[in-house]
Amino acid sequence: MSSATFSQVRSQVSKLEKQTEGLLAQYSGFQNLSNTTANDEEKELDSSISQVLDKREEVIQTLNRICDMESGISSSKLQQLQRHKExxxxxxxxxxxxxxxxxxxxxRNNLLFSVRSDIDAHKQRSVNFSNGNAGINSNDYILDERVRADNANSFAERLLQQAYSTRDELYSQRAYLTGASQRISNTVQRIPGINVLLSKINTRRKRDTLILASLIATCILLLFLTF
Structure with missing residues (x-):
């Protein structure tokens, strides 16, 4: 890999990107399934996606090293490298x-299943109680309540972990958007005359807005005077 050229390594990155897109499309199909546990196919697909992403990370690092070692690297290659990272x-x-x-x-499915199981268990306890098994039923009820309490605590912990994960993801997206905004600003500053062009566009937009507002005000005034 170290003796490979930029084009060869970039071609490998592109193939891995297409492979990732296909795997993600397959993985998204499990969003609508109602199974309460992950099957073998889902586990295998999850592992494949993780491995491909890690492989892409390694190949992109190799591509980055090639850019560092190549003297007078062109801006187009640096842009391609940055795009692969994005x-x-x-x-x-x-x-x-x-x-x-x-x-x-x-x-959610596990919670619904648990609720149904609790309802069925409650009905069964009611039947046992009516048949004279109150003592046994009370002990079973205490044990079941303890199990339900443990399940509720575990479910709450999973929700908190997902909330923290979502928060970290939002922070990551904000950092990514901030970096993109900075890159756009740097690009605008490097291009000669772009600030003047943007200023003219804003001036024309304000002028058009002013003309449109004046026209609307004149029409309203004429309608008011007419009627």
Missing amino acids: VLAEHRRSYSKIKSIISEERN
């Missing part, structure tokens, strides 16, 4: 989002 970040966010949705949906 696409990798986007795919990681998509992967985390899909995984979070699947987890939330599965927790």
Whole structure:
């Protein structure tokens, strides 16, 4: 890999990007399933996506080293490298989002299943109590309540973990948007005359807004005087 050229390594990155897109499309199909546990196919797909993303990270690092070692690297190659990094970040966010949705949906299904089980257990306890098994039923009820309390605590902990994960994801997106804004600002500053062009566009926009407002005010005034 170290003796490979920029074009060869970039071609490998592009292939991995297409492979990731296909895997993410398959993985998103598990968002609408009502299963309460992950099956073998989902686990294998999850592992494949994680491995491909890690592989892309390694290949992009190799591409970055090639750029560092190449003297007089062109700006187009640096832009391509930056774009591959951005696409990798986007795919990681998509992967985390899909995984979070699947987890939330599965927790919801498990909660519904637990509620149904509690209702069925309550009905069964009522039947046992009416048949004279009150003593045994009371002990079972205490044990069941303890299990339900543990399940509720575990569910609350999972929700908190997902909330923290979502918060970290929002922080990451904010940092990414801030970096994009800074890159745009730097690009605007490097291009000669761009600030003058933007200033003229803003001036024309204000002028058009003023003309339109004056026209509307004149029409309203004429209608008022007419009637």
